[in-house]
Amino acid sequence: MKYQEFQPCALLKPYIKCYYLFEVSTEVPFEDQAFATGCMEVMFNLGSGHWQISTGNQFVTNPRVELWGQIIQPLTFRSIGHNIMLGARFFPHTAACFLQDEIQQFNDGVTDFHVIGGNGVQILHEQLLEAASLQQRLALLENYLLDQLTTKAKHWNKFLLVNNVMRELQRDDFFENITQVAHRQGVSLRHLQKVFQEYTGLSPKLYSKIHRFQNSLLKVAQQDLSLTSIAYNCGYFDQSHFIRDFKTFTGFAPSSFSPERSSVLFASPNK
Template identity: 50%
Template sequence: MEFREIAPSNILKPYVACFYLFKSDEDIAFDDIVFPSGYMEMVFNLGQGIWESSVGDTFVQTPRIELWGQITGPLAIKSKGKHEMLGIRFYTHSAAYFLNDEIGIFNDQVYDLADILGNPVKNLHALLLETDELSERISLLENFLLKKVEAVQKRSLKIDKVADILNSIRKDVSGNNIEHVASRHGITTRYLHKLIYQHTGLSPKSFDKINRFQRSLKLIARNEKNLTSIAYDCGYFDQSHFIKDFKSFTSVTPSAYLENKFPVNQVFQQQ
């Protein structure tokens, strides 16, 4: 498997964490679990492989143009065949610039982006399939996003405020006093919860937990510290709280995660 991140142009850096290319040349089938990341993504499938995601007790094939909502718990997936995927990874708050709906309705699901954005995104997918040049493909994605940004300037101040609030929460790895954060931003705690959920699909508490979980994954991948040290570095009171949260996001304990292979997640965590 190959995973490559591409930085956005300066004008899109406030909105896009990265573009990425994911390729798998081995014609094999495997199962995996997608973990919560705090990001939403738009993914353009450019290869012949098939992905399936769990919906209830069954698996459903994902569309050719995917919108990944906020994943708040472990999501099982299946892969068949060779893949080539071009993705747009948004910051926790920034998908709201490009989608008119309340973000929470997309949680824990893979939507057909063509049903949401219509012909413009279908045309973009067709253009991406017409070229093999990565630089040209990235240019097509950027032009598409820039047109969307220009159309939502009226909502930008509110979304920017959400970004500032999330940054305040993110700075304190030990957890946050939401009342203090709300007061600092001149709003009530009730409005803070509403504002964050509308634009991210997450509650402040969920955002904080996912942020700490993702930090723990990066530390585990480095293999420089034991699990107890990682738990404290990520703001957990003790190792038992760390294990409980980790299992809620992955369905396995940190020790089991180290012993098992999660192909897609391990490729992404190498970055």
């Protein structure tokens, strides 16, 4: 398993957290889980294998170009054969700047990006497969995103509102009611919640919980703090509150998490 991250150009830095290359090559299926990150991603499979997700009692093969919506419930996936996943990870509120569809409809699912992006995505995928180097592939992906941002940019005032609210929700010392945040931003609570959901697919409260969970996940992976200390450092009311939230987003207790057997830390926007 090989994972690398790459930074976008200056024009895309406010929208793209990173590009990444995730390569897995195994003779037996490699199985893992994805947890809530608050971010959406687009992935192009440039390998010869298959990328699959679990739907109930069976695995289904993903499309060759896939859009990952907001994953809220833990999602099991597996890699079969040789997969080279070239991806773009958006910030929690920026995928909406590249898509015309309602962001929330993609929650807890993987969608065929060919269907959403049309012929342009098909052409890009073919170009990525034919590119001679990683640098060429990154340039192709970046040019596509720049073009989409130009043609599908949303209202700037709404974007700035969500950006400002997210900064407040991400503070370690944030314990306020979201109504107070709306008041400081000069908008009604209803308007704030509507715009926030429009851009992120999440309510402000759920986003705040995911952000706090990701902070706790990184600390659990370090394996050098007690659960009580992690709960305190991450802003939970107590240890039981922390464990309850951790179970909600992973399906198991923090004491059962094995970072050496998981790829979820790669995708964490909080690292």
